[in-house]
Amino acid sequence: MGITELAVLRWLHIIAMVYWLGGEWGVFNTSTHVINRNLSMEERRRHMQTAYNIDILARIGIISLLPLGLHMGYLWGVQPYGGNFLVAVWVLAIGWLALCISAYVYRETDRGIQLTLWDERVRFVLIPVMVITSISSLLGYGPFNVGPMQYWFSIKILLYSVTLMIGLKLRFIMREWTTLFRVLAEGPNQEAENQLEKSLALGKRLAYFYWITIASVAFFGATKAV
Numbered sequence: 137m138g139i140t141e142l143a144v145l146r147w148l149h150i151i152a153m154v155y156w157l158g159g160e161w162g163v164f165n166t167s168t169h170v171i172n173r174n175l176s177m178e179e180r181r182r183h184m185q186t187a188y189n190i191d192i193l194a195r196i197g198i199i200s201l202l203p204l205g206l207h208m209g210y211l212w213g214v215q216p217y218g219g220n221f222l223v224a225v226w227v228l229a230i231g232w233l234a235l236c237i238s239a240y241v242y243r244e245t246d247r248g249i250q251l252t253l254w255d256e257r258v259r260f261v262l263i264p265v266m267v268i269t270s271i272s273s274l275l276g277y278g279p280f281n282v283g284p285m286q287y288w289f290s291i292k293i294l295l296y297s298v299t300l301m302i303g304l305k306l307r308f309i310m311r312e313w314t315t316l317f318r319v320l321a322e323g324p325n326q327e328a329e330n331q332l333e334k335s336l337a338l339g340k341r342l343a344y345f346y347w348i349t350i351a352s353v354a355f356f357g358a359t360k361a362v
Contacts, residue, residue, distance in 0.1 A: 142211045149204045149357075152197040157350055159194025163187045164343050170313065171332045177320060184313060191310065192240045198303060199236060201296065203229040205357075214289035215280045232258055244314060252311050259304050263297050270294035287362040295353045302346045309339045 169175060169183035203225045209215035210222060232255075239255050242248030273280035273290040280290045312335050319328045355361075 142208060145204055145208050145211070149201065149208065152200040152204060153350075153354055154197070155193045156197035156201070157194075157347070159190050159192075159197065160343065160346060160350075162190035163194065164340065166190065167336055167339065171329075171336050173329060181317060184317065188240065188243055188310070192237065195236050195240070196233060198299070199229060199233050205292070205296070209280070209289050212289075213281065214286050217279070249311065249314065252307070256304060256307055259300050259307075263300050263304070266293055266297035266300070270297065285360060285362065288356045288360045291362065292353055292356045295349055295356070299346060299349050299353065302342050302349065305342060306339055306346070309335045 166183055166187040170180055170187065172180065175183075203222075206215060206217075206225050207222055210218045235251060235258070236255050239248055239251035242251060269279055270290045270293040272278060273282055274287065274294070276282060280286075280293070282290060313332070316328045316332050319325050
């Protein structure tokens with residue numbers, strides 16, 4: 137059959153999933169050292185930078201999955217919108233990626249924090265749109281096609297929106313790290329240390345549910361079971 141458009145998209149989709157899941161695991165383990173009070177601030181900051189360097193790959197992965205999934209959905213016939221719709225999806229996704237990467241580049245500055253806030257606002261718009269369209273489709277009102285062996289796409293979109301919700305909260309936590317480390321750079325601060333530990337504890341609890349949801353997204357995408 138040779139190399140087809142669908143095969144290339146599937147390959148990119150697999151790579152994006154790997155970076156997403158692997159990146160989240162890397163951040164999960166590295167973040168433990170960020171709150172370790174027995175380490176010097178320089179060492180803790182180094183671990184925080186490592187967490188950010190790993191996390192950007194996960195962020196690129198999760199954003200890339202949306203245009204890739206919608207494009208493949210069109211080729212599979214489970215979502216009926218191609219042409220200008222897909223062009224618009226890719227343009228907007230590239231813009232979102234540029235925003236996300238810019239926030240990473242400027243992460244320790246006021247500009248970086250502002251860019252991160254804009255990244256979060258994108259999710260505030262996208263999440264409800266995806267939840268509404270996926271549930272509407274599952275109920276038979278569109279916009280995605282449903283029928284025998286077609287429900288999987290709408291289920292996958294719904295689960296993906298759930299991961300964006302969890303990821304949004306994890307973004308809040310990482311943004312908080314930047315703010316708290318600015319406080320700690322001025323000298324020992326018990327309140328800031330306690331807040332770091334509290335936020336990381338919450339983040340780790342969320343991470344377990346995050347991985348289960350990511351695995352479920354991958355399951356429906358791979359098996360197309362319903």
